[in-house]
Amino acid sequence: MRLQKVTGFIVYGFPLGEADQIISCFTSSGNLIKFVAKGSRKVKSKSAAAVQLFILGEYVIYCGRGLPILRQADIIDSFSPLRRDWAKSGAAFAAMELCRLLIAEEARETQVFKLVMTYMLHLKTEEYDPIVFDSFRLKFAASLGYEMGFSHCAQCGNPLDSGWLHWPAGGAVCSRCQGRNSPPVNKENLILLQALSNQSFSQLQEQYSPAQAVAATKIVDSLINWLTEGKTKAQAFRSLFERER
Template sequence: MPLYREQGVVLRTQKLGEADRIVTMLTSGRGLLRAVAKGVRRTSSKFGARLEPFMVADLQCYEGRTLDTITQAVTLGSYGPAISADYDRYRSGSVMVETAERLAEGGPSRELYALLIGALRTLAGGKIPPELVRDGYLLRALASAGWTPGFEDCVRCGAPGPHTAVAVQLGGVVCDNCRPAGSPRLDASSIALLRALLAGDWGATLESTERDRGQAAGIAAAYTQWHLERGLRSFTMPRL
């Protein structure tokens, strides 16, 4: 069975037998990868902690008939402990990795891989509020997948902005003539926050108010779930 090396970020794990785990990863070259890590649930395991969610590792694997097997893991990014130690970070990180897994079903994407690692690094650093990291990642990941939202001119007719009505199903802000019934209106400052999140302008996002962040979060969540065509379980995690 041929050996290969790959770099990947752990999205989730599940128990297999008494001591093994199935590890689902987003990899740099192969996209979504599910592989068995043997013996990692034993206290004597040398690399079990390197294969927890939010960790980035250099992997050696060999191909199997149904699932590949991880034989070696070297840590490249130890983001798991910092994210898991804070519930708000953990909630945001869970949304991010679940979104990454859904998007990766379309095939390998080095851009998607790089975006997720950058977002996890920022989240673990703790300098940016978790909800801003989450929403910035969601918007940019969807843009990477080909669904770039528009927050300036009307996405339907091109009428110059600024506009404050948002039609998620149309892809962003719309003018009054194109606005579907029931489309929400946001504060102008919330639209500005959405633009900053999409651009990765953290300086501008930190100047936003709680109201701006709440409105932007609602749009980011709705836009993500609209394009994924199903809800994300991690969005339902309770707040503390």
């Protein structure tokens, strides 16, 4: 028997047959793994609760031929305060979606795992703040090697007073380096983006106006759209819950 024990977040569940699911799990070793959770869509299933989205759990899987099979599942943290709050669960779903879309199977992205853990724990105790969510997304991209610069032109290195956003170049660029479709970004937003990149979640919590949050969201949405090649669905979902607040 080839049994393996992993710790991780459940980032996706895909229905398989009548009662099973194919589960995607982002593990503490920074990899995305898939396994079959048999019977997990049955009401009385023991494993059903442990393979819900954004559960942090310990999973024993049997690796034979084909996809690994879940043998045992234990919940470490169900993040229940997030499940009772519409905005917080929306943010957690979006975080899991980023893992599903951007983490490769053998990626070893342990820094990203730590970042996701830090953000999930932050959401447990603090109110949902869109600025913190955008900081999480910027840092997520940076951890994957897409660190964006907002103080100097990403192309020629000249200091920026205002600029144009050009993600393939690595952040904001100057007037000489801007591409054909680069949207402009003013000084205030460049400073805001630097703060989101560099300050901790608790430093950023409740420090910014709704107008600044809207500006940051628009910019970070465009970064995530570029990174995921437009595959994200959670962003549209987010606009629903933010309007409700």
